[in-house]
Amino acid sequence: MIPALSIALKVMPVAGGAAVIAWRIQETRRPVSAAGILIPPLGMSTGFSMFLWPPMRVPLTWAALALAAGAFVLAVPLLRSSRLYREGERVMMRRSPRFLLILLGLLAVRLALEDYVGHLVSPLQTASIFYLLAFGMIARWRSAMYREYRHLTATGEGTGETAQGQADSD
Numbered sequence: 001m002i003p004a005l006s007i008a009l010k011v012m013p014v015a016g017g018a019a020v021i022a023w024r025i026q027e028t029r030r031p032v033s034a035a036g037i038l039i040p041p042l043g044m045s046t047g048f049s050m051f052l053w054p055p056m057r058v059p060l061t062w063a064a065l066a067l068a069a070g071a072f073v074l075a076v077p078l079l080r081s082s083r084l085y086r087e088g089e090r091v092m093m094r095r096s097p098r099f100l101l102i103l104l105g106l107l108a109v110r111l112a113l114e115d116y117v118g119h120l121v122s123p124l125q126t127a128s129i130f131y132l133l134a135f136g137m138i139a140r141w142r143s144a145m146y147r148e149y150r151h152l153t154a155t156g157e158g159t160g161e162t163a164q165g166q167a168d169s170d
C-alpha cells in the first residue's frame with residue numbers, strides 16, 4: 001500500500017470523529033429543524049457516486065451486509081442516546097452524557113475493523129465498506145429523529161424520544 005494512503009486511512013477517521021464530536025456538542029445548543037435532521041444523510045448520499053469508479057466497488061452481498069450492520073447494530077447506541085424535546089415552540093436535542101463515549105466507541109470499532117477488513121480487501125474497497133456502514137447508521141438514526149421531530153411538532157407534546165421510544169434517561 002502507498003504510505004501516504006496508509007497514513008490517510010488512519011488519520012482521517014480520527015479527524016472525522018473529532019469533527020462529529022464538536023458538531024454534536026454544538027448541535028444540542030440550537031433548536032432542531034427538519035432540514036437540520038435530513039440534510040446530513042442527504043449530503044452523505046452523494047458518496048454513492050464513488051461506486052461509479054470500478055476500484056471502489058464491492059460485491060452486492062458485502063454492500064447489503066455493511067448497510068444492514070450500520071443500520072441494525074451501529075445505529076442502536078445513537079438511537080438510544082438521542083432524545084428530542086419541546087422547549088416552548090422549539091424542538092431541542094437533549095445531550096446525553098454517554099453520547100461522547102458512544103462516538104468514541106464507534107470510532108474504536110471502526111479503527112479495529114479497518115485493520116481486519118484491510119487485510120482482506122483493497123484500501124479502496126475498505127473505504128467503500130465503511131462508507132456503507134456509516135451511511136446505514138446515519139440514515140436509520142436520522143430517520144428516527146425525523147419521525148420524532150414530526151410527532152413533536154404535530155402534537156405539541158412536551159417530551160419525545162427517538163428510536164421508537166427507546167431512549168435512555170441519562
